Amino acid sequence: MLPDKLKSELKARIAHAVTNREAAVDVIKELQRHYGWLTDEAVAEAAALLGLTPLQVEELATFYEMIYRRPVGKRVIHVCDSISCWAMGGESLMAHLATAFGIEPGGTTADGLFTLLPCCCLGNCGEAPTLMVGDTLHGRVTPERAAEILAAERQALASKEG
Numbered sequence: 319m320l321p322d323k324l325k326s327e328l329k330a331r332i333a334h335a336v337t338n339r340e341a342a343v344d345v346i347k348e349l350q351r352h353y354g355w356l357t358d359e360a361v362a363e364a365a366a367l368l369g370l371t372p373l374q375v376e377e378l379a380t381f382y383e384m385i386y387r388r389p390v391g392k393r394v395i396h397v398c399d400s401i402s403c404w405a406m407g408g409e410s411l412m413a414h415l416a417t418a419f420g421i422e423p424g425g426t427t428a429d430g431l432f433t434l435l436p437c438c439c440l441g442n443c444g445e446a447p448t449l450m451v452g453d454t455l456h457g458r459v460t461p462e463r464a465a466e467i468l469a470a471e472r473q474a475l476a477s478k479e480g
C-alpha cells in the first residue's frame with residue numbers, strides 16, 4: 319500500500335495536470351519506483367488515483383517499455399537495439415553483457431541486481447552504442463566501459479544497503 323505522503327504528492331501532481339491522463343505516466347512511474355515494478359496492486363492504486371480503469375492503466379503500462387509489469391532487478395539495463403546502435407556494435411554489447419551475467423536478454427541476474435532488456439532508440443544515436451542504467455544514459459559503450467559502469471552501480475547499490 320502506498321504511504322499517505324506519496325499518495326498526497328501524487329494527488330497534488332494530478333490536480334496540477336490539465337487532464338488526469340496527462341499525469342498518468344508520471345504517476346505510474348512513481349508507483350513503479352515505490353514498488354520496484356508495476357504490481358497489480360500498483361495498477362489498481364494508479365487507476366484509483368487517476369480516475370481511470372485498471373485496464374486503461376494496463377494499456378498505458380504496456381505501451382511504455384520503461385514500465386515493468388513483472389519483477390525486475392534493482393537496476394534495469396536497457397541496451398538500445400535500434401539502427402545506429404546496432405550498426406555500432408549494440409548487438410555484440412548485448413551478447414557480451416548476457417554472457418557476463420550468465421542470463422538471456424530479458425533475464426535478471428541471480429543476485430537480483432540487474433535486469434537486461436533490449437530497447438528502442440534512446441535518442442543518443444550520435445554516441446552509439448548506447449545503454450541506459452536506471453535513468454542514466456551512457457554512450458559509446460564498449461564491453462570494458464560497460465564493466466566499469468556496472469561495477470560503479472554495484473558499489474552504489476551496496477553502499478545504499480550497507
Ligand code: FES
Nearest residue numbers: 398403440442443
Ligand atoms: S539508435 Fe541507439 S540511441 Fe538511437
